[in-house]
Amino acid sequence: MTTPEGFHHIEINVHNLKETRDFYDWLMPELNYCLFQEWEKGFSYKNGFAYLVFTQTDDEYKEIPFHRKRSGLNHLAFWAKSRAHIEQLRVQLKKKNISFLYEDKFPFAGGESHYALFFEDPDRLKIEIVSPR
Known part of the structure; x- marks a missing residue:
């Protein structure tokens, strides 16, 4: 058996889970990722051993929106x-x-x-x- 390498998964909190799901449901299969998991407050796509997780941001943390220029992703x-x-x-x-x-x-x-x-x-x-x- 081959030992996996690279990242295991990345999890991203999102402001609106439905909008995000609509966006990625089209894009991820185009990039050879398949739906891996889904639950009430999230879903994930997998390619090989690695997967990408999207989860709904809790209401108390929605005030400050994401911005890629800040520290972090x-x-x-x-x-x-x-x-x-x-x-x-x-x-x-x-x-x-x-x-x-x-x-x-x-x-x-x-x-x-x-x-x-x-x-x-x-x-x-x-x-x-x-x-x-």
Whole structure:
């Protein structure tokens, strides 16, 4: 048996669980993640040994919204299958009225050899989709 490596899971508290679920229910399968767990106040997606968990923020902690520029999580980056896959995701995100970050620098906002797409989830968490070479 192969011993898992890398991270085990990441858990993110979200302001509105339904909005977040609607957003990620489409995106995660596009990135080869499958629904792993679901319960009243959360859900998760898994790819291999690692999984990503989303849980509803308790009301007493909702006053201060997430901002990626504060200390803590800045963004999540996922692998795309190819550059063509990024182009396909870009079209689908536009149809869903998801605004892009750094659109004027697409697809090289991360540098000359870094082909990627950047956008935000409903809590304004930055998502990066990166193409393999």
